Amino acid sequence: MTRRSTVADAASEETLSNLGHEDREFPPDPAFTAQAVGKAELYEQADADREKFWADQARERLTWSKDFTQTLDWSDAPFAKWYADGQLNAAYNCVDRHVEAGNGDRVALHFVGEPGDTEDITYADLQDRVKRAANVLLESGVAKGDRVAIYLPMIPEAVISMLACARIGAPHSVVFGGFSSDALRSRIADAEAKVVITADGGYRRGKPSALKPAVDDAVKDSPSVLKVLVVQRTKEEVAWNDEKDLWWHEALEAASPEHTAEPMDAEHPLFILYTSGTTGKPKGILHTTGGYLTQAAYTNAVVHDVHPETDVYWCSADVGWVTGHSYIVYGPLANGATQVLYEGTPDTPHKGRWWEIIQQHKVSIFYTAPTAIRTCMKWGKEIPEKFDLSSLRVLGSVGEPSNPEAWIWYRDVIGGGKAPIVDTWWQTETGAIMVSALPGVTTLKPGSAQIAVPGISVDVVDEQGNSVDNGHGGYLIIDKPWPSMLRGIWGDPERFKETYWSRFKGIYFAGDGAKKDEQGNIWVLGRVDDVMNVSGHRLSTTEIESALVSHPKVAEAAVVGATDETTGQAVCAFVILRGDAVQEADEPGEGADLVAELRNHVAKEIGAIAKPRQILIVAELPKTRSGKIMRRLLRDVAENREVGDVTTLADSSVMDLIQQGLAKPA
Ligand code: 6R9
Secondary structure, three states: OOOOHHHHHOOOOHHHHHHOOOOOOOOHHHHHHHHHOOHHHHHHHHHHHHHHHHHHHHHHHHOOOOOOOEEEOOOOOOOOOOOOEEOHHHHHHHHHHOOOOOOOHOOOEEEEOOOOOEEEEHHHHHHHHHHHHHHHHOOOOOOOOOOOOOOOOOOOHHHHHHHHHHHHHHHHHHHHOEEEEHHHHHHHHHOOOEEEEOOOOOEEEEEEEEEHHHHHHHHEEEEEEEEEEEOOOOOOOOOOOOOOOOEEEHHHHHHOOOOOOOOOEEHHHHEEEEEOOOOOOEEEEEEEEEEHHHHHHHHHHHOOOOOOHHHHHHHEEOOOOOHHHHHHHHHHHOOOOOEEOOEEEEEEEOOHHHHHHHHHOOOOEEEOOOOHHHHHHHHHHHHHHHHOOOOOOOOEOOOOOHHHHHHHHHHHOOOOOOOOOEEEEOOOOOOOOOOOOOOOOOOOOOOOOOOEOOOOEEEEEEOOOOOOOOOEEEEEEEOOOOOOOOOEEEHHHOOOOOOOOOOOOOEEEEEEEEEEEEEEEEEEEEEEOOOEEEEEEEEEEHHHHHHHOOOOOEEEEEEEEEEOOOOOOEEEEEEEEHHHHHHHHHOOOOOHHHHHHHHHHHHHHOOOHOOOEEEEEEOOOOEEEEOOOHHHHHHHHHHHOOOOOOOOOOOHHHHHHHHHHOOOOO
């Protein structure tokens, strides 16, 4: 089902030309430059000696238990080793050393629960809880190297759990709380997790939303799981298994508060995070300790311009995604920052909730996704205008291309017309920010992610892997190893080589199409593979197709990402029914019920975020002679466009059939 599409296929010609017309520019304000963490000299230093640059960053930003002698070992490419003979502990770097430096009273997390409960957690509090949680994990049978699955809402325990794992060298696998029990089960099985950390539930849109039942369901068939640690958040009733289940609060209370962080080898696995690939099976992206933490801390400092003594930082991502890993947990905490951690949605109990939090906590740095900005834009500027947002001095965006209109709205309405915006391009696989402006240094161009951060080398290449000239488009690649690069796909080294390193020899293929403008700024156009980006979340077309086909009434399915004003892309599915179901769907009124049933089926199999916006029941799918579904044509239908070239179809009348079928009243 995988396919190699062309750049023009992924990013339509219209997008390419639209982007070319954006010529507004915002040079840095000298007052900002004077205080900025990121300096123009960084580019020269990195260009002069890249390895020395990264060795300096590692030593400057982190505390090593044992210094390293070699910065990069690329002899077994594409398997990199950074700082290999050095040793450090990630949790010690994120917590203990700040307490030892006399900053134990500094707030690490201003937690804001959706119902309105709040808790300020200092670095000293965090240290106490992380140490206790580490002891609980050890007592539950987790040893160094064992995996722990974390399935939690956005509550402090999510951060504490991740750090407790890091402290004892047990790689964590955080599974987004919105994923289904099936998705959780397959991730537990792939990583053979020994412990699962979850909660009774969390608050979502004003109501408790249960998590434990999904875990109970997943754990039933997970032989590797010895214990389930349960955080009490909603106090709703839960089913209890006396042999496996442990209440988090009871276990932490009983645990010893003493624990010494053990130094880990720099290449010791820190975490696995599953992400959608071009096949149905999610990939367990593996990150290790020293290189990952170096680049997370460095980019958080220079790109978000974090001054830990004075800033209040807020990244609105969920810890279930890589953005939460690198820019809620590891980067900001390694830097000793104070941050907001918010449990809920932006519109509960009212559409100004985010802006209210910013006003209340005097947030100075805010990092979110373009889809959120577009949603707020749709709700109207009157909502944020009711709040005092003057504390904001840096704004960031991540996860998908940000269109110039949303960028300008973000700057004017949220940033008071002055806060620099950093549009940051990176991936689960890159571990940390790769392409971004540096605030105070770069002249900003709305809609462009701009250039590689100092120390990173990216380019845009053509089909043959040759660098394209400015003003041209192609594939986004990374041509030199970087500290926070993925070290592989859990349990599947061949897939790692095949997915990222086989298209262009010795070069990392990111899977995104991009264009370089006349000044060499990078404009990311979106995925060129069968991966969709819905509200900044990566979803695989194949994975949703498999979910649909697993329904007894479905014979075949094709899924495409159609452009959507708010979510960037939306899931649109074309479904061929099995014999009996065809007649059923033809009965008056039954078609709509069946569509609802299929949408819910996808939510159950994968999670609510994967629910198709639209399901069209069709009699045929457009296929090439070699049997590949031509999603490009289905995208034309989903986006109400005239259908493109059909000459490579095995049967060119199929598209007529689909369109006639759609014209039929439901
Ligand atoms: C961090 C994160 C990665 C994919 C990536 C690209 C898209 C991320 C972007 C962007 C345009 C940006 N993407 N940042 N596209 N501009 N600033 O999102 O990781 O979930 O792995 O997604 O997201 O398509 O390849 P991940």
